Amino acid sequence: MKARLAASAALALGIAIGGSGCAMITYQATTEKYDASDGVSADVGTLDIRNILVVSEDGRDGNLVMTVVNTGEDDVTLEVQAVDGNASAELDIDAGETISLGTDQEDPLLLEGIDAEVGSLVPLYFQYDTEEGAEVKVPVLDGRLPEYQDLVP
Incomplete structure (x- = not known):
């Protein structure tokens, strides 16, 4: 038994x-943390920058599409600079705010003079105030996919 x-x-x-x-x-x-979409991600200080990509017709000018979440308690001005070109832009993000550029609610941010071939990666530098910035190689896509057709500049 x-x-x-x-x-x-x-x-x-x-x-x-x-x-x-x-x-x-x-x-x-x-x-494992990974980017589940076509874009890439970066963290700068209290900003979580997600699904970053550029939509362009010819690679000269492009629309910056991304989502930015400000998890901090201060309003910030995010500066975006093309490392190899003259393109730059600024974006104001309030404390606790989430901004999704390239949606029905928010237009994409035009970067003039990125000079990057469609299908390549363009290095962009994200930084605000005295926080250490992040250089990110961002994919440059065109309007062949239906979800990006309306975002071509």
Whole structure:
């Protein structure tokens, strides 16, 4: 009787370990932070900048599309500068505010003179106040995809 009880307990333990053992020792891909869309992301101080991309017809001028979340308690002016070109822009973001450029509520931000080929990456520098900025290689897309057709400058 004791042997049967021990065998049942061992079998139950074996099934429990076998059923959950993989999750205990296997790498969990869901713990990795990644950009799930066409754009890229950056963090500058209290600003979370997400899904950054540029939509352009010819690579000369482009519309900057992104979402910016100000998690801080101060209003800030985000400066965007093309590293290799003359394009620059500023964006005011209130404390606790989320701005999504390139949506029905907010127009995209025009960057004139980015001089980047469609399909390439354009290095943009994001910075505000005395916070350390971030240089991000941003994809340059055109209007071939339906979701970007209305965003071509």
